[in-house]
Amino acid sequence: MNISNGQLWKYSSFIENKNYSFIKEEIFKNISQEQIDEAYLTISKWDNYNPTPLLVLNKLSKELNLNKIYYKDESKRFDLKSFKALGGAYAVEKIAKKNKDITVSAATAGNHGRAVAWGARRLGLKCKIFISEHVSERRGKIIEDLGAEVFKVNGDYENSLLECIKQSTKNNWQIIQDVAWKDYTLVPTLTMAGYSVMMKEILHQLNNEKITHIFLQAGVGGLAGAMVAGTARYLKNVPNITIVEPDSADCVMESIKSGKIEKINITRESLMGGMSCREPSLVPWKILKKSINNCISLPDDDIGKAMKLFANASFGEDKIIAGENSAPGVISLIAICNDENIKKKINLNTNSNVLLIGCEGDTDQEMYQKLLKE
Numbered sequence: 001m002n003i004s005n006g007q008l009w010k011y012s013s014f015i016e017n018k019n020y021s022f023i024k025e026e027i028f029k030n031i032s033q034e035q036i037d038e039a040y041l042t043i044s045k046w047d048n049y050n051p052t053p054l055l056v057l058n059k060l061s062k063e064l065n066l067n068k069i070y071y072k073d074e075s076k077r078f079d080l081k082s083f084k085a086l087g088g089a090y091a092v093e094k095i096a097k098k099n100k101d102i103t104v105s106a107a108t109a110g111n112h113g114r115a116v117a118w119g120a121r122r123l124g125l126k127c128k129i130f131i132s133e134h135v136s137e138r139r140g141k142i143i144e145d146l147g148a149e150v151f152k153v154n155g156d157y158e159n160s161l162l163e164c165i166k167q168s169t170k171n172n173w174q175i176i177q178d179v180a181w182k183d184y185t186l187v188p189t190l191t192m193a194g195y196s197v198m199m200k201e202i203l204h205q206l207n208n209e210k211i212t213h214i215f216l217q218a219g220v221g222g223l224a225g226a227m228v229a230g231t232a233r234y235l236k237n238v239p240n241i242t243i244v245e246p247d248s249a250d251c252v253m254e255s256i257k258s259g260k261i262e263k264i265n266i267t268r269e270s271l272m273g274g275m276s277c278r279e280p281s282l283v284p285w286k287i288l289k290k291s292i293n294n295c296i297s298l299p300d301d302d303i304g305k306a307m308k309l310f311a312n313a314s315f316g317e318d319k320i321i322a323g324e325n326s327a328p329g330v331i332s333l334i335a336i337c338n339d340e341n342i343k344k345k346i347n348l349n350t351n352s353n354v355l356l357i358g359c360e361g362d363t364d365q366e367m368y369q370k371l372l373k374e
């Protein structure tokens, strides 16, 4: 199979950030170097902590004529198979401050609640998780199996969050939410500090090799904001950074276009469920608005195909379990390599070392199997 055949790999839209100006001090005003360092010091002492692999996609880099493509494989993150384990569970620990009597709570579309429930179980805390009626039984069950009480709420994610806030205020539960709003920024910042551990690991794994380009998936922007902060903290150079979103939920792209947070309408839910978000979160937005170079949006069309190529070891020597939210980085890269205009704009060439984030494995096994079979 010719992986890089341009006709077969689609992107919908690509823009450059007109307000780009990467200033480390500005980034650290939103998440401090101390917060980033403390997250690594804490998480790296957890039982069963191991850095996830940084794989090389050597077959793909050869075909695209790039120097190297690195893939951070979060399918191996603890037993949760996603980078989310770093954020929610770390925030639980920081907020609990060794207090065993508190109850933590969160609203979730799936993976964040799982991380909070897992973090609560680690510390022996009670946990209450709110899910909307659209979240599958299966996802609810996984959270219950981690010892949390799960509440199903009529309506969408926002309704589940409102109910979580209402019940938590009434019962004095500590809300551990990954999304920031006015006056609620500490926990989302701690969550990002937890995610930034990935960049510290990458720094060690790179062995002095320099990354020139990074592709970062975004839902509300927490992962992307954390990796940008990690770049500022750990890397000596500043790579060219592209945000990747589903074209049906391109809220970061729309916000970058206008220079302010935009709330978009989602008329079709993307297969990339973790990224199907209407609005960037406040703390990551403050980091992203000037620090990222480009945004690209994608249709869902090539997700299954990319997942299969990961699974068959077509991109590199390793068979990789890449969930649907792990596919868009590689798709964007191939699509850009087939567009001379954009390739030139972002300076992708034979000297480029690209970093992709494989943010999850088969966190939804049924969906994973279904997409592989298509």
Ligand SMILES: Cc1ncc(COP(=O)(O)O)c(C=O)c1O
Residues within 6 Å of the ligand: 082, 084, 111, 217, 218, 219, 220, 221, 222, 223, 224, 273, 274, 275, 277, 325, 326, 359, 360
């Ligand atoms: C499972 C999952 N959830 C969520 C996201 C998005 O993260 P955030 O909402 O922090 O931008 C991703 C990746 O982008 C993901 O893989």
